[in-house]
Amino acid sequence: MTDPADMTASAARAAIEAGRLSPAALMEACLDRIAAQEDRVRAFAWLDPALARRGAASAGDGPLSGIPIGVKDVIDTAQMPSQYGSPAWAGHRPRADAACVAAARAAGAVVIGKTVTTEFATRHPGPTANPANLAHTPGGSSSGSAAGVAAGFFPLAFGTQTAGSIVRPAAYCGVVGFKPSFGTLHRAGMKVMSESLDTIGVMARSVADCALAMAAMTGLDFGRPEAKPPRAPRLALVMAPASVEPASETLALMERAAEACRRAGATVEPVSLPEAFHAAYAAHPFVMNMESAEAIGWELDHARPLLSAVLRERMDWARAQPRGRLIEGRAAFAAARAAFPAAIEGFDAVLTPAAPGEAPRGLDWTGDPAFNALWTLLHGPCITIPAGTGPQGLPLGIQLAGRIGEDAALLGWAEWVRAALG
Secondary structure, X not given: OOOHHHOOHHHHHHHHHOOOOOHHHHHHHHHHHHHHHHHHHOOEEXXXXXXXXXXXXXXXXXXXXXXXXXXXXXXXXXXXXXXXXXXXXXXXXXOOOOHHHHHHHHOOOEEEEEEOOOHHHOOOOOOOOEOOEOOEOOOOOOHHHHHHHHHOOXXXXXXXXXXXXXXXXXXXHOOEEEEOOOOOOOOOOEOOOOOOOOXXXXXXXXXXXXXXXXXXXXXXXXXXXXXXXXXXXXXXEOOOOOOOOOOHHHHHHHHHHHHHHHHOOOEEEEOOOOHHHHHHHHHHHHHXXXXXXXXXXXXXXXXXXXXXXXXXXXXXXXXXXXXXXXXXXXXXXXXXXXXXXXXXXXXXXXXXXXXXOOOOEEOOOOOOOOOOHHHHHOOOOEEXXXXXXXXXXXXXXXXXXXXXXXXXXXXXXXXXXXXXHO
């Protein structure tokens, strides 16, 4: 029998509904796994097993009833500290749940704990290791959420993405990471850094789990990804813009993925994006960092010694930029969003790398979001699905991206591609 800690959320929910599994037993399986591995993986910023057990015992009805969910520690929780990955906020306890946490609880989910984030979901990493190889990063900034899903600590988790903080760590850890269209999950109660970019999403073990969680929390229709579509997709293969060259394993992966999709009946054609997309990509660091410097103005002015050196340096750089760079960057984003439908006209989705390569060795850097930033600034949905391993035996993922509002369709095509990869 499958260990309940390794079940997908969908399978666990079906077992609970059928009476084969109780929320308490599912939580106990997750806590057992945590007890066995957390001292090495270090996915949690805060965990209270007794509180988790009480939550499971009193789980409400709903589509996520009894399902444990990890909450990235830039998202507020009423019963737990929210410390945003920074000593400047050590011991902070909000009065209320963030909107997305409240929605998850209303759907019956049980918050198991707070997951490690990089400092304010930016650069300075936390202690989390990659469950696939503890000597490697799990990625960031949603480090603990990706590692926890991969390790069997919880089947669902919240992540946030400003550049590549859902898709990249999910790819590095071998799980599914879904960033929905911008604003789908309300950001009230999140420690927002970039007003133009920050997006809340989910990590899980299957595409269907992402659809289940998103539908449960929003009341929107995210489709049934497991249902076979009436035809094969038309995919635009896009490898740029990016600030780095993909590693050899990623180039080989994209070739294999494209060929597997073609064999299964898909149309896969290379597409070069117009200059508007390169301009928007180049503007991303200016918008992201300048807005972040505004967001943590209090911390920079009143808690500066408690901020990491790398964050202080980047925020000081951002504050030194002329205001016009931010205005120009936002305009470049808007131009790229307006141009995107025409750029992929005739295609159902974009097929593109999820990360430059395997997870880097060491825990002092969470990897480069070079292949994620464009899809974040375009505000459409994007998702990574596991796609085998690289030369070091570490997970690899491929990314699909779509138009704003076409989240359900993208999830369906992602499941089609996953099946085609075999």
